[in-house]
Amino acid sequence: MEAATIDIAHPRSAELAPTPTVAEKRVGWLMAGTGLALFLLMMLLGITMRLSQADVVGISDSWYYRLLTLHGAGMLVGALLVMMGALWFVLRPIVELSVKRLLWAYGCIVGGAVLVLVAAIVGGFATGWTFLSPLPFYSSGQWATWATATFFVGMVLVGVGFFLYCIELFTATTSRYGGMSRALGIPYLLGRTDEAPPPQVLAATVVAFDGLVASAGGTTILIALINRTIDDGVLINALWAKNLTYFYGHTIANLIIYLAAGAIYVLVPRYAGRPWKTTKPLAAGWLATLLFVLIAFSHHLYMDFAQPGWAQYVSMGASSAAAIPVAVVTIYTGMMLIWGSRYRWTLASMLFYLGFLGWALGGIGAVLDSLIPVNFSLHNTLWVPAHFHTYLLTGVMFWAMAFVAHLAERAAGRPTPRIASIAAPVMLVVGGYMFVGSWYAAGALGVPRRYALHPPGTQAYDVVGSIGAILVLLGFLVFVGAVLKLVVSARTRPGEASAAPRAAATPLALVPPVRTSAGFAALAGLATVCVVSLLPGAVDLATRSAEAHHLDHTAQFLLGGLVALGLGSRRALLRPIPAGGTWWALVTVVAAPAVMLLVMTPAIYKPLEDHDLLHLLYHWGIIVLGLATGWASVRFGRVSGMAIFVLSVSMGAAFAGGVGG
Numbered sequence: 001m002e003a004a005t006i007d008i009a010h011p012r013s014a015e016l017a018p019t020p021t022v023a024e025k026r027v028g029w030l031m032a033g034t035g036l037a038l039f040l041l042m043m044l045l046g047i048t049m050r051l052s053q054a055d056v057v058g059i060s061d062s063w064y065y066r067l068l069t070l071h072g073a074g075m076l077v078g079a080l081l082v083m084m085g086a087l088w089f090v091l092r093p094i095v096e097l098s099v100k101r102l103l104w105a106y107g108c109i110v111g112g113a114v115l116v117l118v119a120a121i122v123g124g125f126a127t128g129w130t131f132l133s134p135l136p137f138y139s140s141g142q143w144a145t146w147a148t149a150t151f152f153v154g155m156v157l158v159g160v161g162f163f164l165y166c167i168e169l170f171t172a173t174t175s176r177y178g179g180m181s182r183a184l185g186i187p188y189l190l191g192r193t194d195e196a197p198p199p200q201v202l203a204a205t206v207v208a209f210d211g212l213v214a215s216a217g218g219t220t221i222l223i224a225l226i227n228r229t230i231d232d233g234v235l236i237n238a239l240w241a242k243n244l245t246y247f248y249g250h251t252i253a254n255l256i257i258y259l260a261a262g263a264i265y266v267l268v269p270r271y272a273g274r275p276w277k278t279t280k281p282l283a284a285g286w287l288a289t290l291l292f293v294l295i296a297f298s299h300h301l302y303m304d305f306a307q308p309g310w311a312q313y314v315s316m317g318a319s320s321a322a323a324i325p326v327a328v329v330t331i332y333t334g335m336m337l338i339w340g341s342r343y344r345w346t347l348a349s350m351l352f353y354l355g356f357l358g359w360a361l362g363g364i365g366a367v368l369d370s371l372i373p374v375n376f377s378l379h380n381t382l383w384v385p386a387h388f389h390t391y392l393l394t395g396v397m398f399w400a401m402a403f404v405a406h407l408a409e410r411a412a413g414r415p416t417p418r419i420a421s422i423a424a425p426v427m428l429v430v431g432g433y434m435f436v437g438s439w440y441a442a443g444a445l446g447v448p449r450r451y452a453l454h455p456p457g458t459q460a461y462d463v464v465g466s467i468g469a470i471l472v473l474l475g476f477l478v479f480v481g482a483v484l485k486l487v488v489s490a491r492t493r494p495g496e497a498s499a500a501p502r503a504a505a506t507p508l509a510l511v512p513p514v515r516t517s518a519g520f521a522a523l524a525g526l527a528t529v530c531v532v533s534l535l536p537g538a539v540d541l542a543t544r545s546a547e548a549h550h551l552d553h554t555a556q557f558l559l560g561g562l563v564a565l566g567l568g569s570r571r572a573l574l575r576p577i578p579a580g581g582t583w584w585a586l587v588t589v590v591a592a593p594a595v596m597l598l599v600m601t602p603a604i605y606k607p608l609e610d611h612d613l614l615h616l617l618y619h620w621g622i623i624v625l626g627l628a629t630g631w632a633s634v635r636f637g638r639v640s641g642m643a644i645f646v647l648s649v650s651m652g653a654a655f656a657g658g659v660g661g
Contacts, residue, residue: 012273031085038078054462065126072129083259090266108161115154123147163215170208185283203262218248231603240658250297285325292322319370351402362391383443411490420482431471438465512569530559554652560626568634588632
């Protein structure tokens, strides 16, 4: 390692991580740069809203809620992009990841963000990022139908991009380590082996699996809302919609933190000079998180009296316990890693360190809010934006900036100037905690959230919060200036050499989802059962209600999928093909289930019911979509392929449970 690099990292850092390739550096800069640019834009919108609440500037209520909608969605997308890039950056040296597939995911997410911006700024869409049904369809003249449709399509694209990313991660980790249980370290936990996957692999596997499930749920509710936009005769169950909406949004927001955790497992040791090893508590924590992250969303529904009581208690338990397995274990082991390590203090390493504090404090606020008695008093107050801004702004975004500073310092071969390394973190910390602290105080007093105007006498909290937000902006600008100087200096000196492109690994033979005679027999039996959905009696019965009709369509989709899954698996056994989905397989597993849900709009299928041939072709079209999904799923192998196929069918079943008309 060059002497210059030793100044910005621990002398032992070269032993802990390989030198990144040119492709890895470029992807890191692309994802982090785009995410932080979006973060800056959303921060300016947030400051404008705070100043409006403080009566310093005046904006109309209509514009306030437009900005609120855009700010909520945009901040999450910005943080998501940076942390996707950071985890990909640290994971690629040990598993096979494709640059092209990441760029596909990036393109979908950025395209979706642009559509959301157009819907809010040009079209006036202003429901908040939660887009809770039926609010999007009752605009009181504030936005047009095209704005509603544009927003929904934009959000679908964001979900599709994250879905593609999660497919790539899940396929890579499960293929590399021989299955999901091994990628999660279960044999290591049970004492069957002394070898455990690295911490970043544990994080990537959990994020990928939960991300696939959350994205499937988000696509289901969003396409249901698109159906309602096309046909106002579609009826959507409000509680079903709220559950799926918060399941999608809350889970994705949580996964941003866990994406970041996976990255710091590799990046922090570069400054501490010690490896972050997988331990049994850490492996157990990630295994528990796999479940808790998917359940914790429901603490947003405590006040919905129609929600089953047992679900509320399960939610409280999961929400409270979710903080312990990974958050506490990661923060504790991170502090022990740094303690006594002669940690190298640079702008990047300082922001990495400070991010732990934001994660801890934000997590405490979240756990308090998830307790049912406390939730009844605080959940609809400013306490909630306080806690999630704590872990997203002073936690995740500190880590996002640290990742960018790490790339810049490494490229320039020198640390950030000392003045900037002190001034930027001081302004970010002081401003950040003034900003969220004013919300905690106002929330404890009962000041409501999502209101353009706050009760008289509470503007002082808004003024303090606005000053804090401006300090954060100034600190961010100092950070940007320091990073740009490093980037400019990196262009005028050789800096650290990039690693040579790594030799492509020997392609793994595809292990199909179905491999045994018993498996093929089970598929044949299930397919035979699904044939019932085509019989005249079943079709006639399904026409009596939209929900039954959707369920019948799902059975037909399943029929086609089972047939293709069996044929595709048989073909892969007879003619081995390389593992890894191709571009057409990626497009198919995303598009086919989405089209299935979209054509369940009554305005599309009801006119066909009076024409026997067209009606028959419609049902066979559903089967063909299932065939395409099953055939494409095989290309992702035993674990990922089966997960993708099951989720595709589950989307149809979930749709049938909440959409009528």
